[in-house]
Amino acid sequence: MEELVKALTIGVTNGLIIALIAIGYTLVYGILELINFAHADVFMLGTAFTYFATELIVRGLGIPASSTLALVVTLMALPIIMLMTATINASIERLAYRPLRNAPRLAPLISAIGMSFVLQNIGLLLLGPSQKAVEPVLPRTDLVFFPSGAAWFGVDEIIVLGVTVPLLLALRWFVANTRQGKAMRATAQDREASGLMGIDVNRTISLTFLIAGGLAGAAGLVVALYYGQTFFQYGLQFGLLSFTAAVMGGIGNLTGATLGGLFVGIVAAMSDRFIEAKWTSVIVFSLLILVLIFRPTGLLAEQASERA
Amino acid sequence: MDKRKIGTLAAVAALALAACSGGGGGGGSKGEVEIWSSLPRQGSSKGQTDTIVNAINMALAEKNNTAGGYTIKYSDKDDSTAAAGKWDEATEIKNANDAVADDKLVAYIGTFNSGAAKLSIPILCGKGMVMVSPANTYPGLTKAGKGEADEPDKYYPNGCTRNYFRVVAADDLQGLAGAKWAAKLGAKNVYVLDDTELYGKGIADVFNKEAPGQGLTVLGRDGIDGKATDYKALAEKIKATNPDLVYFGGITQNNAGQLWRDLRDAMPSVKLMGPDGILEDAWIQAAGEAAEGTYITFGGLPADKLTGKGADFVKNYNAKYPNNPPQAYTAYGYEAAGTVLAAIEKAAATNPADTAALRAAVLKAVAETKDYEGALGKWSFNQEGDTSLTAMSGNVVKDGKFVFDSVVE
Numbered sequence: 001m002e003e004l005v006k007a008l009t010i011g012v013t014n015g016l017i018i019a020l021i022a023i024g025y026t027l028v029y030g031i032l033e034l035i036n037f038a039h040a041d042v043f044m045l046g047t048a049f050t051y052f053a054t055e056l057i058v059r060g061l062g063i064p065a066s067s068t069l070a071l072v073v074t075l076m077a078l079p080i081i082m083l084m085t086a087t088i089n090a091s092i093e094r095l096a097y098r099p100l101r102n103a104p105r106l107a108p109l110i111s112a113i114g115m116s117f118v119l120q121n122i123g124l125l126l127l128g129p130s131q132k133a134v135e136p137v138l139p140r141t142d143l144v145f146f147p148s149g150a151a152w153f154g155v156d157e158i159i160v161l162g163v164t165v166p167l168l169l170a171l172r173w174f175v176a177n178t179r180q181g182k183a184m185r186a187t188a189q190d191r192e193a194s195g196l197m198g199i200d201v202n203r204t205i206s207l208t209f210l211i212a213g214g215l216a217g218a219a220g221l222v223v224a225l226y227y228g229q230t231f232f233q234y235g236l237q238f239g240l241l242s243f244t245a246a247v248m249g250g251i252g253n254l255t256g257a258t259l260g261g262l263f264v265g266i267v268a269a270m271s272d273r274f275i276e277a278k279w280t281s282v283i284v285f286s287l288l289i290l291v292l293i294f295r296p297t298g299l300l301a302e303q304a305s306e307r308a
Numbered sequence: 309m310d311k312r313k314i315g316t317l318a319a320v321a322a323l324a325l326a327a328c329s330g331g332g333g334g335g336g337s338k339g340e341v342e343i344w345s346s347l348p349r350q351g352s353s354k355g356q357t358d359t360i361v362n363a364i365n366m367a368l369a370e371k372n373n374t375a376g377g378y379t380i381k382y383s384d385k386d387d388s389t390a391a392a393g394k395w396d397e398a399t400e401i402k403n404a405n406d407a408v409a410d411d412k413l414v415a416y417i418g419t420f421n422s423g424a425a426k427l428s429i430p431i432l433c434g435k436g437m438v439m440v441s442p443a444n445t446y447p448g449l450t451k452a453g454k455g456e457a458d459e460p461d462k463y464y465p466n467g468c469t470r471n472y473f474r475v476v477a478a479d480d481l482q483g484l485a486g487a488k489w490a491a492k493l494g495a496k497n498v499y500v501l502d503d504t505e506l507y508g509k510g511i512a513d514v515f516n517k518e519a520p521g522q523g524l525t526v527l528g529r530d531g532i533d534g535k536a537t538d539y540k541a542l543a544e545k546i547k548a549t550n551p552d553l554v555y556f557g558g559i560t561q562n563n564a565g566q567l568w569r570d571l572r573d574a575m576p577s578v579k580l581m582g583p584d585g586i587l588e589d590a591w592i593q594a595a596g597e598a599a600e601g602t603y604i605t606f607g608g609l610p611a612d613k614l615t616g617k618g619a620d621f622v623k624n625y626n627a628k629y630p631n632n633p634p635q636a637y638t639a640y641g642y643e644a645a646g647t648v649l650a651a652i653e654k655a656a657a658t659n660p661a662d663t664a665a666l667r668a669a670v671l672k673a674v675a676e677t678k679d680y681e682g683a684l685g686k687w688s689f690n691q692e693g694d695t696s697l698t699a700m701s702g703n704v705v706k707d708g709k710f711v712f713d714s715v716v717e
Contacts, residue, residue, distance in 0.1 A: 003548060010540045120391075129393050130352030131565045133596025140573055227538055228569045229594060233393060237537050272541035278504055278531035 002146045007273040008266060013157050015265020016164040017226070020219040021242035022249070022257040023171065024089075024212035030252040031188045031208045033105070037112040038092055040239025041119035042213050046085045046220015047134075047230040048126050053077045054135040054224075065135040071159075074137045074225065078163070082217040088119075089213025090206050098202070116235065123232030131231040138225040160226050167218055168258055171211065175254065184208055188252075241268075244284065248291050250298025259299055263287075338377040338656065341663060342410065343648055345641075346403045346418035346428065349386035351393035352560055352590035357420060360442055360641030362629050364417065366621075367645035375649045376656025378666075381412075387424055394561040395421045404428035408435045414667045415440065415648040415674075417641075421559075422446030422507040425472070426463065433468040438671040440473045440648055442640035445584065445607055446510045447480040450692040454480045455510060460692075473674055473693040475643045475684065477607040477700070479507070482583055483514025485700035485716040486555060486605045491522040492716075493603065495553035495579060498524050499546045501567070503558030504531040511583045512557030527551050534562030543574035554578055559585035565594025572598035579603065587636045592708055603713075604703045608684065610712050611639055613701065618683040636710075639683045646682050647674060 021043050028036040054074055057063050063070045096115050100108045138159060142151035175181040186194040187204045195201045223238070224230050231237075241264055249260025264284055271280040291299060345364055347357040361384050373380050387400040400419060407416050408431060415438050419425045422444045429449065432439050448455020449463060449472060464470055490498060498519055502512035509531065519526050527549040532539060546554060554571055558564055564586050571580060581603040592599045611622050611634040621642055625634055648670070655669030678688040687697045702713045 003544070006544055007541050010544065014538060014540070117391075124390065128352075129350065129354060130560065130590040131563070131594035133565065133569075133594060133598075136597060223537075227566065228596065228598075229566055237535055240535075241537065268536075269541040272536075272539070273545045276530055277536070277539070277542045278533055280536065281533055 002148060002150060002152075003273070005146075006150075006152060007269050009153050009157065010273075011266030011269030012262060013153075013160050013226075013265070014269060015245075015262035016161065016168070017219055017222055017261075018238070018242050018245050018265050019258040019261025020164050020167065020215050020222070021238055022245040022261045023168070023254060024216050025243055025246040026249070026251055026254060026257040027208055027212045029246070030254075031184060031205060032097070032101075032108075034097065034108050034112065035243075036092075036097075036212070037109075037239075038096075038115035038119055039089070039212065039216060040242060041116050041123065041235035042085050042089050042092070043216035043220050043223075043238060044123050044230075044232065044235040045088060045119060045126075046081055046217040047224040047234055048123055048220075048232075049081045049084055049217070050074070050077070050221045050224035051127070051132055051134050051230040053081065054137050058135040058137070065137050066139065070135075070137040071139065074221075075159075075163075078218060078221050081221050082214040085217030085220065086210040086213035089216065090209040093206060093209040098205075120232055120235055123235070127230060127232050129232070131229045134224045134228050134230055136228065138228075156226055160222050163218060163222050167215060171215070172254060174211075180204070180207060241284075244288050248288055248298055250295075250300040253298070253300045256298055256300035263299070340379045340381055340412065341414045341652070341666065342381045342383060342412045343415045343417060343645075344383045344385050344403070344407055344410075344413060346385045346387045346400065346407075346416065346424075347420045348388035348395045349384065350388045350390050352594075353388070353394060353420060353588070355590055356588050356635045356637060359629070359632055359635050359638040360420075362632060363621075363625065363634075363638045363642035364645040366625060366628065367642050367649060371649055375652035376654070378652060378656060380649070380652070385418075387419060394559075395419070395424045397424075397427060400424040400427050401431070404431035407432060407437060411663055413437065414652060414663065414670050417442065417644050417648060419444060420637075422449060422510070423505055425449055426506060429463040429472045430465050433464050433471045434466075436469060436471060436668055436671055438471050438473070438648070438651070438667075438674045440475065440644045440674065442474075442644040443476055443637045444474050445476055445479045445482060446507050447478040447514070448506075448510065449478075450474070450694050451478065451480065454478075454514075469671065470675070470693055471671055473647070473677075473689050475647060475687075475695055476637070476640050477695060477698055479511040479583065479607070480514050481698055482605050482607045482700060483511045483557075484518045485607075485702075486511075486515050486581060486583065487518040487522045487524060489603065489605060489702050489716045490519070490553050490555065490579075490581060491524055493553070493579060495524060495551075497527050497549075497551045498553045498555055499527050499549060499551040500529045501546075501554065501556045501558070502531050503534050503556075503562035503564070505534075505558065505562065507585060508556075508558030508562065510557070511585075512555065515555050515557065532558070532563070532567060534558075536563065537566075539563075539567050539570040540574070543570045546571070547574045552579060554580050556580070556582045557585070558582070560588060560591040560594060564591055565596070565598075568595040568598040568602070581605070584636060587703065587710060589635070592705065592710075599705045599708070602705045604705070604710065605716065606636055606701050606703060608636075608640070608697065609699060609701050609715070610636065610703065610710070613712055614639060614683060616685070617681065618685070621683040643682045643684050647677055647680060650680065651677065 245260035249256030448459035651673035654673040
């Protein structure tokens with residue numbers, strides 16, 4: 001039982017991170033019907049920025065990596081990293097997607113793949129060809145124990161939850177309750193009509209990319225600290241899982257992306273723990289196929305009126 | 309790349325000097341022949357292959373870029389792609405096909421990865437082109453009964469003459485050395501992992517097979533997905549079996565760094581052991597502090613433990629490339645190039661009529677390499693193309709550096 005709960009905890013933690021990236025795919029798809037292939041690479045840059053931030057804090061400022069101060073300062077860098085990735089994501093939209101907005105649908109898709117390669121190569125330039133270990137600013141101290149005395153979860157898991165859950169909730173609230181959120185939903189429903197009703201469509205789309213990029217940056221920070229590495233190919237590794245999560249949950253649907261992320265995270269952890277690690281991708285993608293056979297639009301069917 | 313150019317320039321200058329002095333050999337009177345190396349020159353293996361290419365250039369420079377009256381032109385081919393960050397099947401096949409199409413080529417030094425060798429051996433074998441690898445350790449490439457059932461014959465199709473040789477000892481010995489060392493370290497219960505590639509699975513299989521004979525109990529066996537994002541749940545699974553030691557057969561490029569972090573997080577005191585696939589600086593960078601205390605086997609001796617000609621090589625190398633110190637396979641690159649040059653000299657003595665005849669004579673001469681005195685010591689190739697050297701070393705990671713621990717035999 002404890003084993004099951006422990007695996008579930010790992011799955012939920014990983015799942016929330018995947019969800020944070022998946023939300024970015026779904027937000028952009030909802031509003032532009034574009035799969036933003038460059039999204040996961042923006043996330044990869046987020047891990048790279050976190051790596052440089054921790055290097056600066058530990059080596060530049062000389063704060064010991066294991067101190068609470070280092071962790072606090074790193075977490076304070078979160079808004080800056082989010083702002084950087086948000087700006088990058090919005091600039092990509094401005095440069096690579098907006099000029100093609102009225103072109104055939106394949107054109108922006110190809111430019112998205114192109115942007116993905118551009119960002120990957122920037123990552124390669126920044127980080128070099130191999131995985132880089134991030135300074136261990138996130139303590140691995142176990143806090144909560146099972147009755148048997150085995151460790152259940154620790155400071156690291158709590159901080160991951162502490163970053164991801166509020167962001168996911170804040171996004172939901174923003175889309176559902178604010179004027180800008182309403183504009184996003186309206187633009188998603190009918191871009192032309194929203195324009196006629198006085199919504200600044202370009203601004204709304206830019207805002208969507210800003211939000212998606214910011215969330216990718218937050219996911220980047222969490223991954224760099226929690227997994228302890230950064231790598232220029234993280235975009236591919238995490239992108240595939242997050243995109244799967246977004247599709248499984250019903251692309252375009254915010255709750256769906258979160259559910260999809262949790263689903264993928266939990267299934268992968270269960271498979272690693274109780275079946276065999278080498279079968280994990282087979283199991284995850286078989287389940288994706290099954291879900292799509294029985295619910296072609298994903299777990300939570302995308303409904304035009306609800307999507308944003 | 310600049311360093312290589314400088315190396316070539318230096319070699320050319322040396323050659324010019326030799327020609328002026330009119331000294332023995334009479335460089336290049338018989339015309340020009342080529343040798344190639346095919347190694348992953350991008351991605352995280354680059355650090356190591358840079359040193360191998362330097363070593364090959366040194367071996368050539370010491371002979372004034374000539375052998376048996378032929379001028380030797382060396383090309384440094386790449387079998388990796390930037391996008392993959394490691395060796396790539398299509399690129400290695402292209403290199404081998406280009407090699408077969410090049411009429412001046414007499415020898416092919418490579419590959420770095422066993423999986424790549426599997427593809428190029430049969431292509432080169434068809435043309436009787438000799439291939440000498442500085443780093444392939446998968447047993448099935450040369451030995452029967454150590455890998456798949458149809459190995460190694462499937463790499464030498466249509467009964468072509470065996471053209472593949474390696475200056476490094478194969479993993480059937482290294483896997484056994486790992487098992488012996490694990491037992492010596494006091495481990496009783498081990499868990500075996502691999503990265504599901506030819507090399508990694510091969511060596512983990514050997515370890516798995518040899519472990520019971522060394523008094524070790526294998527608690528479990530798993531393959532990891534090198535593209536997975538984390539191995540936390542897998543680490544929990546391993547932790548539940550309560551092992552003393554976890555053995556991983558695989559390479560850095562298949563996410564070994566992340567694996568080490570997750571294993572270390574879950575089991576702070578377990579012993580971790582791996583083969584030479586992670587014996588490179590790139591792996592330490594990836595694993596960070598989780599690398600500390602890891603036991604790593606290597607199918608030979610580290611550069612600073614070499615004696616005689618090997619010690620001279622390391623000294624000269626450090627003088628020439630002070631910013632790029634030798635790594636695990638550097639001396640093996642030197643040895644592979646030295647073997648090839650010695651074979652060309654021997655083959656030239658038979659006065660072959662054309663390059664095709666020279667190529668056949670070089671293949672024969674490499675196969676007959678006996679009591680060669682090189683950087684690694686005095687050794688011979690056996691019938692299968694394997695080296696007679698069997699000394700293995702054990703290395704431990706201390707303060708982010710590989711430190712030689714002991715000779716494991």
